[in-house]
Amino acid sequence: MPHPETWLKVTSAGLFCEPGGFFVDPPRAVDRAVVTHAHSDHARPGHRAVLASPETLALMRTRLGEGQAGLSQQPLGWGERLRVGEVDVWLEPAGHVLGSAQVAMEWRGSRAVVSGDYKRAADPTTPGFVPIPCDVFVTEATFALPVFRHPRPEAEIARLLESVDLFPERTHVVGCYSLGKCQRLVALLRQAGWERPIYLHGAHVALCETYAALGVDLGELRPATVAGKAALVGAIVLAPPSAIADRWARRLAEPVVCSASGWMRVRQRAKQGGIELPLVISDHADWDELNATLDEVGAPEVWVTHGREEALIHAAGQRGIRGRALRLLGYGDEEA
Amino acid sequence: MIAFANLLERLVFTPGRNAKIALLRRYFATQPDPDRGIGLAAVTGALSFAAAKPGLIRELAATRTDPELFAWSYDYVGDLAETVALMWPERPVNAPPPRLADVVATLATEHKSDLPGIVAGWLDASDASVRLALLKLITGGLRVGVSARLAKVAVADLSEGRVRPDDVEEVWHGLAPPYAELFAWVEGRAPRPDPAQAPVFRPPMLAHPLEQADFAALDAADWRAEWKWDGIRVQLVATDGGARLYSRGADDISAAFPEIVQAIRFRGVLDGELLVVRDGVVAPFSDLQQRLNRKSVGARMLREFPVAVRLYDMLFEGAQDVRQLPFDARRARLEAWYAAARPARMDLSELIAFDSLEHLAALRDGARAAAIEGLMLKRADAPYVPGRPKGLWWKWKREPLTIDAVLMYAQRGHGKRGSFYSDYTFGLWRTGEHGADELVPVGKAYFGFTDAELAHLDRWVRNHTVARFGPVREVEKAFVLEVAFDAAQRSARHKSGVALRFPRIARLRPDKPAAEADRLETLMRLVENAPTTNA
Known part of the structure; x- marks a missing residue:
């Protein structure tokens, strides 16, 4: 049985599956790409052929425009095996954002899984992560330090609603990424019983519409940009992290600046951003989830794409799992 | 302890005075005696524990964490108590988090040698937020940006206007934690606590x-x-x-x-x-x-x-x-x-x-x-x-003109001062867009202080940094500098609309609360009276 390092290679153009003739999440335009999810650091524009989950393809079209999301797009449903070159390829949910997939590849009995970005916590907007036993597991390590343990998102949402209750005359503006985090926050708020309209920055509108078109119910959403200040008193507004403390936020009523991100676990990170209410809600696996996942997939070898690989490799090594840092450039730029 | 931890976590990120008062008020209004009084003592700096020190926390961390992972984590987080609070390995225990009043009573009475085991038990029963509050309480570094005065304002606020902050001031030093009679008074359940013969403070008259x-x-x-x-x-x-x-x-x-x-x-x-x-x-x-x-x-x-x-x-x-x-x-x-x-x-x-x-x-x-x-x-x-x-x-x-400004940012100097935060950006208060006070930078000074004052400021900056922007540190808005200058001139190039001529640090005012620093209006009036060249 060939070791995956003989057929899955790190090249300057990204992770290349040689017997399949395709790249996984290549950082620049290539002939054939398999894309794990639609975040811009994984789904680049301009590939000729793109293989991905139907949801990822739809989100790529929204983000990149019809012409840029692959000249030919091939959707692949969960668990459907497809022969690409000499390689069997299939996708299983990664639980990161809607459509996010792990790419499983098998060649001559040797199996590698590229997980992309993933999380293990439940998310009402996307199916949960499915562990796939494999010989090499390719993992992210965004939050691979033991200080990163995400609390239950429901508890963080409760803190947000408690603050809305305490400061009813102010607008709570939550900085969050437009793909995934935004819709998850909306869904979590709905689960917590927040039935009032939720206001969106313009950058968040299109992707919420795509989510809705893909069957994710988000309730009533309104553009924050056209709402008057009076309408935003006591309201919850979702906006990109770059907008929450900028001129855009002047339209809000004495805003409580919140941010929903795994980085909010560390005070210094929250203070740097001038965040008044940090909410630790992440779409990535935390330290415990990363380690539990390595144990579940049972791979003797783990490759780490990006993040704090040294700590994860150290912890894996203590359990007899061989770790390798791929040092792929360009990942982790978009969100957390 | 959960409510206290929530309070600290909100306060540490809340810049606005009114929002801080609202948070404190809610805490005092919803927590029972004696916990709320112990919380009041903690935020006003009235508690300290001789037996518990940072060394205790280091030792605890060493017993429960991998040394390499601890080192990487500490390096990333940059704060000992926070690192330990965040990475403390959770194990399911059948115990609720400790009560604040019990924690404080135990810290005050238990022998030093018994504390590590007791503290470890508390940490096991707590989540990260409570662990951090515990460790900060133990090491005496709450740093939530609440002055004793602000806490007294929040206590007075419970009375719906019957008791003014100055009234609280006049009984304060006759009271001791957990301040049950104080809360009973502001809540209208008991008469004003009689300081009787206690030598209490009287709010001063200011000019x-x-x-x-x-x-x-x-x-x-x-x-x-x-x-x-x-x-x-x-x-x-x-x-x-x-x-x-x-x-x-x-x-x-x-x-x-x-x-x-x-x-x-x-x-x-x-x-x-x-x-x-x-x-x-x-x-x-x-x-x-x-x-x-x-x-x-x-x-x-x-x-x-x-x-x-x-x-x-x-x-x-x-x-x-x-x-x-x-x-x-x-x-x-x-x-x-x-x-x-x-x-x-x-x-x-x-x-x-x-x-x-x-x-x-x-x-x-x-x-x-x-x-x-x-x-x-x-x-x-x-x-x-x-x-x-x-x-x-x-x-x-008398001349020169001076203002009491709040230190906002500090930058490292050059050459011999390369290792010191010696360039200071300071600001004055003004009423912001939403009616709340905000600081606006009015100038930068990098001389006027003695070597000893520089060392003091450098240390203060390092211990009170809230954000870093390359070589610049933003600090807690809590240190007042008396800035002397020859003239104030209008300037379209400055956010504040005013530029100071020849500003220098006249002296440090660690005794002065930041809220009592000068307002931008005060400086602007000095501008109007100065010759308006280079407008």
């Missing part, structure tokens, strides 16, 4: 800076003048319950100035300026600084930096409240008392004779002693009014 328009309206006959001495404002309180020396911010500084407390052989409340005085000559403020912010003081300090109080007002004579009397009447009582008592380490602030305001202006301009900042003008018929009433007391500083 406004005198500006040209105010000056023109004065009638010389209505006013009394004194030199404005460059020391710190203090209040001497003596009752049958004891003698105390308080700073203007209501901190009990008796232990730092034992010679003053020993010299109090009377009953009453006096207002004055604490100064270093050698052979009758007042030393510069930098000498007094040697004595500030100390919990205790050694023989050498007492000898080399002898302090005295220059008295200027009397609030109580014996047990009699004389604050409603006019200034002249209080002054007469003060002089008569002084002549009879002749207390050691105290003298009277001289009343300056003058015929006209022009004469007074000349006196002010002629005063060049380093310890004289200018003049104080006090209305002859004014009662002693706590707070900053308009038009009763003026401070009229």
Whole structure:
């Protein structure tokens, strides 16, 4: 049985599956790409052929425009095996954002899984992560330090609603990424019983519409940009992290600046951003989830794409799992 | 402990004064006694535990964490207590988090050798937020940006207006944690706690800076003048319950100035300026600084930096409240008392004779002693009014112009100063868009301080950084700098609309609360009066 390092290679153009003739999440335009999810650091524009989950393809079209999301797009449903070159390829949910997939590849009995970005916590907007036993597991390590343990998102949402209750005359503006985090926050708020309209920055509108078109119910959403200040008193507004403390936020009523991100676990990170209410809600696996996942997939070898690989490799090594840092450039730029 | 942890977590990120008061108020309104009173003591800095120190936390971390993972984590987080709180390995335990009051009682009574096991048990029963609150409480580093005054305002707020913050101030030092009788009073369930014989603090009367328009309206006959001495404002309180020396911010500084407390052989409340005085000559403020912010003081300090109080007002004579009397009447009582008592380490602030305001202006301009900042003008018929009433007391500083600004950012210097945060951006208060006060930067200064002051500031900056932008650190808005400058000019290039000519750090004001730093309007009025070249 060939070791995956003989057929899955790190090249300057990204992770290349040689017997399949395709790249996984290549950082620049290539002939054939398999894309794990639609975040811009994984789904680049301009590939000729793109293989991905139907949801990822739809989100790529929204983000990149019809012409840029692959000249030919091939959707692949969960668990459907497809022969690409000499390689069997299939996708299983990664639980990161809607459509996010792990790419499983098998060649001559040797199996590698590229997980992309993933999380293990439940998310009402996307199916949960499915562990796939494999010989090499390719993992992210965004939050691979033991200080990163995400609390239950429901508890963080409760803190947000408690603050809305305490400061009813102010607008709570939550900085969050437009793909995934935004819709998850909306869904979590709905689960917590927040039935009032939720206001969106313009950058968040299109992707919420795509989510809705893909069957994710988000309730009533309104553009924050056209709402008057009076309408935003006591309201919850979702906006990109770059907008929450900028001129855009002047339209809000004495805003409580919140941010929903795994980085909010560390005070210094929250203070740097001038965040008044940090909410630790992440779409990535935390330290415990990363380690539990390595144990579940049972791979003797783990490759780490990006993040704090040294700590994860150290912890894996203590359990007899061989770790390798791929040092792929360009990942982790978009969100957390 | 959960509610207390939530409170700390919100306070540490909340910049607005009103929002902080709302958070504190909710905590006090929803938590039971004695926990809320212990929480009040914790945020006002009234608790400290000798037996628990950072070393304890390091040892605990070593027993429960992998050393390499700990090192990487500490390197990333940058704060010991926070690192341990975040990475403490969770294990399911069948115990609720500890109660705040129990934690504090245990820390105060248990033997040092028993603490590691007790603290580890608490950490096991808590989530990250409670763990952090516990560890910060133990090491005495809450740093939530809440002054004692702000906490008292929040307590008073529970009364729906019946009890003012100054009322709380006047009983505060007669109370002790957990302050059950204080809460009962503000909630209308019990009468005002009677401080009885306790030597409590009385909120002081403060002056406004005198500006040209105010000056023109004065009638010389209505006013009394004194030199404005460059020391710190203090209040001497003596009752049958004891003698105390308080700073203007209501901190009990008796232990730092034992010679003053020993010299109090009377009953009453006096207002004055604490100064270093050698052979009758007042030393510069930098000498007094040697004595500030100390919990205790050694023989050498007492000898080399002898302090005295220059008295200027009397609030109580014996047990009699004389604050409603006019200034002249209080002054007469003060002089008569002084002549009879002749207390050691105290003298009277001289009343300056003058015929006209022009004469007074000349006196002010002629005063060049380093310890004289200018003049104080006090209305002859004014009662002693706590707070900053308009038009009763003026401070009229001599040239150069100065402002009390809040340190906002610090940047490393160059060359020899490369390792020091020596360039300071400071700001003044103004009313922001939403009615809340905000600081706006008005200038930058990188000289004027002594080497010792530079070392002090550098250390302060490193310990109070809230954000980093390359070489620049943003600091907690909690340190007041007195900035001297030659002129203020309008400038379209500055966010504040004003540029300072030749700004320098005149002195550090660690004694002054940031909220009492000057406002931008004060500076802008100085601009209007200055020649407007280079507009």
